Amino acid sequence: xxxVEQNSGPLSVPEGAIASxxxxxxDRGSQSFFWYRQYSGKSPELIMFIYSNGDKExxxxxxxxxxxxxxxxxxxxxxxxSDSATYLCAVVPPGGYNKxxxxxxxxxxVHP
Amino acid sequence: xAVISQKPSRDICQRGTSLTIQCQVDSQVTMMFWYRxxxxxxxxxxxxxxxxxEATYESGFVIDKFPISRPNLTFSTLTVSxxxxxxxxxxxxxxxxxxxxxxxxxGPGTRLTVL
Numbered sequence: 001x002x003x004v005e006q007n008s009g010p011l012s013v014p015e016g017a018i019a020s021x022x023x024x025x026x027d028r029g030s031q032s033f034f035w036y037r038q039y040s041g042k043s044p045e046l047i048m049f050i051y052s053n054g055d056k057e058x059x060x061x062x063x064x065x066x067x068x069x070x071x072x073x074x075x076x077x078x079x080x081x082s083d084s085a086t087y088l089c090a091v092v093p094p095g096g097y098n099k100x101x102x103x104x105x106x107x108x109x110v111h112p
Numbered sequence: 113x114a115v116i117s118q119k120p121s122r123d124i125c126q127r128g129t130s131l132t133i134q135c136q137v138d139s140q141v142t143m144m145f146w147y148r149x150x151x152x153x154x155x156x157x158x159x160x161x162x163x164x165x166e167a168t169y170e171s172g173f174v175i176d177k178f179p180i181s182r183p184n185l186t187f188s189t190l191t192v193s194x195x196x197x198x199x200x201x202x203x204x205x206x207x208x209x210x211x212x213x214x215x216x217x218x219g220p221g222t223r224l225t226v227l
Contacts, residue, residue: 034215043204043218044155088154098143098214099170102154 003027004091006103013110019076021106023089026070033065033072034100036088044088047074079110114139114207116219124225125195132191133222135205140185142209145216146178149202161188161205195226 005024013019032051036044050056050063062075076083086105115138125131144161159167159180167180182188192199202223206216
C-alpha cells in the first residue's frame, strides 16, 4: 500500500466550479499535511498546510483534514483555467520531522 | 519565503560521468533537502543536507552515488555520480525553517538527461 495516495486524474471541471482534490495516507500517526501545486515544467509551489482536524481556508482554497479517516482534501472555489496544474499532497510521517512523503499528484484541468 | 536558485538549470550528460548541482539560498535556512522527480512521477526525498556533517540519506539512496555537501546555511551541492540513463530526472532542492510545521519551499530544479 502506498503511503500517500491520490487519484491521478485528470479531474476536469468547468470554470467557476468547485474542484475537489482528495488524498489518503496510510500512517495514522502522520503529523502535518501539505498541498503543493506544480505547473508543467515548473517546481512545486506550496499552497497551504494543515495539521489539525477540520477546515482551513486561504482565499479560494480550503484544506480539510480528517485524521480518523486518514484523508485530507483540497477544495478550490471559483476554479480558473490558471488553476490547471498537478496538485501534490505531502505528508509528514510519525517521527519524520521534516521528511515529506508525496503522493503521485492529481492533474486538474479547468476548462472555460 | 527565501529565494532559491539552482545551477545548472538543465544539462545533458554522458553515461559514466558525474554532475554536481548547486543550490543557493538568499538567506540562512535551518534545513535543506534534495529530491528527485523522475519523468511523470512524484517527488522522492534523496537526503537531508546537514550543515557541517554528513547528509542523512533515505532508503534506496547512498552516499557513493549521491554525495552531498552543505558547507554553510545558504549553500548545498548534490553530485550524481557514475550516471546512467536511469538517473535522468529533475533534481530539486528545498529549504525549511525549524518551526513547528516546517513548510518546505522548492528551488526551480535541475533537469538532467543522461545519454
